[in-house]
Amino acid sequence: MESRCLHLCLKQVKILAQVITLETLFLATTHDTLYYKEACQLRDVILRKPLGMSLYDQNLEEEKNFIHIVGKSKEGHIIAYLQFKAIDESTTKMQQVAVHSEYQNQGIGRNLVIFSETFAKKEDFSQIILHAREPVIGFYERLGYTKVGDRFHEVGIPHYKMGKHIEPNNIN
Numbered sequence: 594m595e596s597r598c599l600h601l602c603l604k605q606v607k608i609l610a611q612v613i614t615l616e617t618l619f620l621a622t623t624h625d626t627l628y629y630k631e632a633c634q635l636r637d638v639i640l641r642k643p644l645g646m647s648l649y650d651q652n653l654e655e656e657k658n659f660i661h662i663v664g665k666s667k668e669g670h671i672i673a674y675l676q677f678k679a680i681d682e683s684t685t686k687m688q689q690v691a692v693h694s695e696y697q698n699q700g701i702g703r704n705l706v707i708f709s710e711t712f713a714k715k716e717d718f719s720q721i722i723l724h725a726r727e728p729v730i731g732f733y734e735r736l737g738y739t740k741v742g743d744r745f746h747e748v749g750i751p752h753y754k755m756g757k758h759i760e761p762n763n764i765n
C-alpha cells in the first residue's frame with residue numbers, strides 16, 4: 594500500500610509526524626493528547642483485558658518520556674497503536690503493538706510498523722528491539738524482525754525478544 598508523507602518531525606507541536614495510507618492516518622504524538630488517552634483504551638481492550646488485567650492498574654508515568662504512534666481511522670477513531678521507549682542513543686524498544694480487532698488482518702499492523710520504523714530512523718535510531726508474544730512471532734518475522742533470545746514469560750504469557758537493524762536517516 595502506498596504511503597504519502599505530509600509532515601515529518603515537527604518536533605515543536607504535539608503531532609510529531611504523520612502519514613496517510615488509503616484509509617488510515619498514522620501519526621506520532623505525545624502522552625498529553627486525546628490521541629494517547631484513546632489509545633490507552635484500545636491497549637486495555639486488546640492487550641490487557643484478554644489476560645484478565647487492566648492497563649490502568651499499572652503506573653503509566655514513565656510513558657511521558659515515550660513516543661506514541663497511533664493509527665486513526667477515516668471515521669476518526671484510534672484503531673492502532675504502538676510506543677517507543679528509548680534504550681540508548683542507537684536502540685529503541687517497540688512496545689504495546691495493538692490493532693483494533695475489527696481492523697486486524699487488513700495490513701494496518703504492517704503499515705503501523707513501517708511508519709514507526711521510518712519515524713525511528715529519522716530520530717537516528719539504528720536498532721529496534723521488542724518482546725513479541727509467541728502467537729504473533731510470524732507477524733514480526735514478515736516485517737524483518739528476528740528472534741534474538743530464548744523464550745521467556747512476561748504478563749504471564751510466552752514471549753521472544755526480537756530485533757531489527759534499521760539504517761538511520763538524517764533527512765529533516
Ligand SMILES: CC(C)(COP(=O)(O)OP(=O)(O)OC[C@H]1O[C@@H](n2cnc3c(N)ncnc32)[C@H](O)[C@@H]1OP(=O)(O)O)[C@@H](O)C(=O)NCCC(=O)NCCS
Pocket residue numbers: 639640689690691692693696697698699700701702703704724725726728729730731732733735
Ligand atoms: C499482531 C497485530 C498487531 C497484527 O496486526 P494486523 O493489522 O492484524 O496485521 P497485518 O494485517 O498488517 O498483517 C501483516 C502480515 O502479518 C501476518 N500476520 C498478522 N498476524 C499474524 C500472526 N498472529 N501470526 C503470523 N502472521 C501474522 C499477516 O498475515 C500479514 O502477512 P502477509 O505479509 O503475508 O500479508 C494484531 O493482530 C493485534 O493487535 N493482535 C493482538 C495484540 C497483539 O498480540 N499484539 C502484539 C503484542 S507483541
